Amino acid sequence: MEKEKALTDEQIIALVIDGKVDRFEELVQRYQNKIFRFVYQKVLNSDDAMELTQEVFLKVFNSLKKFDIKRKFSPWIYKIALNETYNFIKKRSRGQLVHVEDEYVENMVKTENELLRDEYDRSEEDEVIRKTINELPEKYQGVIYYFYLEEMSLKEVGEILGIKVGSVKTRLTRGRRMLKEKLLTHGIT
């Protein structure tokens, strides 16, 4: 029997819009780690990143009808993630974030976080590098993140950012140079 071909993101979205809501889980599984790492790079806190990742998927689900099925899904979800992250950072800086007070949920999150911390031993240097990337102008942050941290090809980075491969290369060269200069000022050689 012929093995069933994996559906594309866009085909799954068509099914979800058609009422097969449970198929959305496939999209979540495909993108959850990418989106989590992406938002983590911006907020640098695993609790916030996890909460934000869930918010992103809820936003995606609620906006699916607005998605143009002829376009690629990945640039769209990254754009939503970026917007949600900026909204989150704005709220955090204004101190407007509401903390969940449910004891059960808090305990559950604590346990999960302890597990996460066991697995993830973040070095000081890692933290400085991540913060320094966030200090770069937005257009350089994107290319550095997708190309180096997510290990995407130049073409994929171009698709996500909606720019040509040539522009990706230019931004990478300039971004790298700026990053090296900034890292030097932070004592990383």
Added chain:
Amino acid sequence: MDDKVLEKKLRGLKSPKLPSGFSKQVMTAIYEQKVEKQSGPILVFQRAINYASLGIFGVLCVYGLYEMVLSLSRSGVSEYFGLIFSNFDVFAKHVSLVLGALFKAFPKMIVLEFGLYVFFFIVSVKMYKVLHSLKYIKVYG
């Protein structure tokens, strides 16, 4: 710093991991949200009733005021209030019956809101009837 060293550092950055079952957690949140949305039509219906009863109340109030001014100009003040108070016991009985039934049917706070509209509606109808009867008495009595 050499490009290759930078590349090695960037590619070697560690990230925390999501807990297993995260996708299930997201799906649960989506289903919960769907259930909440399904209760939307009930809220819309409730609002529609509220606005409709408020609208009726408003129209009747305006009409009632118009009739009151007319009646007061035709009859005296004492005759007018005498008629209202003579009907007050029946009116109060109707209100308490309606509110009592509502409280039994709907135990939540919306009953108060709805009850108030019913109350005002009855007052308006009552006022209209009384005023209409005054006009009747005055014209044909």
